[in-house]
Amino acid sequence: MAHIAYCPSGVEALAAAAFADVYLAVYDDALSKNAKGALGAFQKNATGLPESAFDAASIKNAWGYQFGRMPEPAWLIDVSCKGEAPKYGGTARSLGMRIAVVDDDGYPENDLVPALRGPIVVGGKSFRPDKDERALLERHGKALLKRSKDAPLPIAKVVAFIDKWS
Numbered sequence: 001m002a003h004i005a006y007c008p009s010g011v012e013a014l015a016a017a018a019f020a021d022v023y024l025a026v027y028d029d030a031l032s033k034n035a036k037g038a039l040g041a042f043q044k045n046a047t048g049l050p051e052s053a054f055d056a057a058s059i060k061n062a063w064g065y066q067f068g069r070m071p072e073p074a075w076l077i078d079v080s081c082k083g084e085a086p087k088y089g090g091t092a093r094s095l096g097m098r099i100a101v102v103d104d105d106g107y108p109e110n111d112l113v114p115a116l117r118g119p120i121v122v123g124g125k126s127f128r129p130d131k132d133e134r135a136l137l138e139r140h141g142k143a144l145l146k147r148s149k150d151a152p153l154p155i156a157k158v159v160a161f162i163d164k165w166s
Helices: 002-006 008-020 035-043 054-060 129-140 141-148 155-165
Strands: 022-027 063-065 074-079 088-096 113-117 120-122 125-127
Touching: 002 125, 022 141, 022 155, 035 054, 035 063, 054 113, 063 088, 063 125, 074 120, 074 129, 074 155, 141 155
Parallel strands: 022 074
Antiparallel strands: 063 113, 074 088, 088 113, 120 125
16 A cells, blocks of 8 residues: 555556545444444345345345444445554445444434445455555554544545655
8 A cells, every 4th residue: 555655646646546435444443232233133134235246145244334424435444443453354345325323312323334345346456455554554553543533534545644654
């Protein structure tokens, strides 16, 4: 990822445009109890999505995100800061759907956004962060979390932050 900043300006702009739907989903909270229940129901009732490549098996393994703001569509790079050290979790595609979640008192929480695990696909090519990129994301995970403001960070901003800090 960090190598994009060193491309000639025209190539850099093309790379940024091509990856405009790629975001870093960095978080330090687990899904709420009710969001976990909603995700479980979504997975259990998986039948596949019509007119898509998402089959029931993929949906049964869906991840869920509960951000205040979630871009759609989005390819997501998952980094959890729940433990002592940030941890890369993988990549996924949000489904462009939201599941309303309410707390035990009936007040709305952030919607649950299901995402299916798999590589990021841009221009017909598959991408996943390599070992060095995953290490950078983990090393800077907590600093990136502070900048996320309850929403996934566009990957262009992530690259800019990491380049500035490295």
